[in-house]
Amino acid sequence: MRLEQLEAFxxxxxxxxxxxAARRCGVTQSTVSRQVQSLESxxxxxxxxRTTQIKLTVAGDVLLPRARRISQDWQQATNEIADLMAGKQPELCVAAIHSVCAYLxxxxLQQFCQDYPQVQMRVTALGSDRALKVLRDGLVDIVIVMDNPRLTISxxxxxxxxxxxxxxxxxxxxxxxTQFEIVPWDALTRYPQVVFKDGYGMQRLVQE
Incomplete structure (x- = not known):
């Protein structure tokens, strides 16, 4: 079964x-007849x-909605591929801190992809400083980072x-x-700490 047979049908x-049908397809009437006959075969x-008025048989009625769906799917696929090759396919680029990427x-993203299947998603895990830099450089559309007014007020x-x-x-x-229910920042600074390396929001928060 070929697409042109379904289009003729x-x-x-x-x-x-x-x-x-021949005028619509831009071919001769004999070509349409051959394509339909080949499909029937x-x-x-x-x-x-095939009387004075062309009508679908029971088999034709069964095929019609399926042929329409195949034709529509093919047209949508060709349009999407054309957009992709022309750089028009919508894409959303997100940079987020590692904990957000892992747990939230x-x-x-699963729900987003279900709601917007035509959008291509690209997610990158980065520290807060690096994520904000790639946002300013125009390399991503959205970042999810720890809030730091010094960096995010702009x-x-x-x-x-x-x-x-x-x-x-x-x-x-x-x-x-452990004597504190809530540890004061000034008390925390009196002891050695293991924190994230430079460029991460938590490390900057502890330093400040």
């Missing part, structure tokens, strides 16, 4: 005439009642708070800081 079914079924984005970007979470300190059970 659809043209006859929708115009009610082999002659009109492959299906081993007559698709049209998977379910969000006229060239819009900042929106997505959620808030506490900063937790991991320490030994007998550490002096």
């Amino acid at each position: 659809l043209a006859v079914a929708e115009t009610g005439s082999f002659q009109a 492959e299906l081993d079924a007559v698709l049209f009642h 984005l998977p379910t969000v 006229t060239d970007m819009h900042v929106q708070t997505l959620y808030e979470e506490p900063v937790e300190v991991l320490m030994a059970a007998d550490h002096p800081l």
Whole structure:
């Protein structure tokens, strides 16, 4: 079964005439007739009642909606490929800190892809400083980082708070800081710390 056979079948079914179908397809009437006959031969079924008025047979009625769907899918595929080759396919580029990529984005992205299947997603895990840099350089569309007013207050970007979470300190059970229910920053600075390397929002927050 070839696409041109289905197109000829659809043209006859929708115009009610082999002659009109030929004009629509831009071919001769004999070509349309051969394509329909070839399709009938492959299906081993007559698709049209060939009388003074062309009408679909029961087999033709069964084929019609499926042929339309195949034709529409093919047209959509060719359009999408043409857009892709022309650089027109929509793409959303996101940079986010590693914890967001690991724990929050998977379910969000799954729903986004279901709602917007035509959009290509590209996600990169970066530290806050690096993520903001690639945003300013125009390499990504959205970043999800730890908020730092020194870095995010700018006229060239819009900042929106997505959620808030506490900063937790991991320490030994007998550490002096366990006396605090909430550890003060000034108390924390008195002890050696293991923090993220430069370029990460948490490291900058602890330093400041």
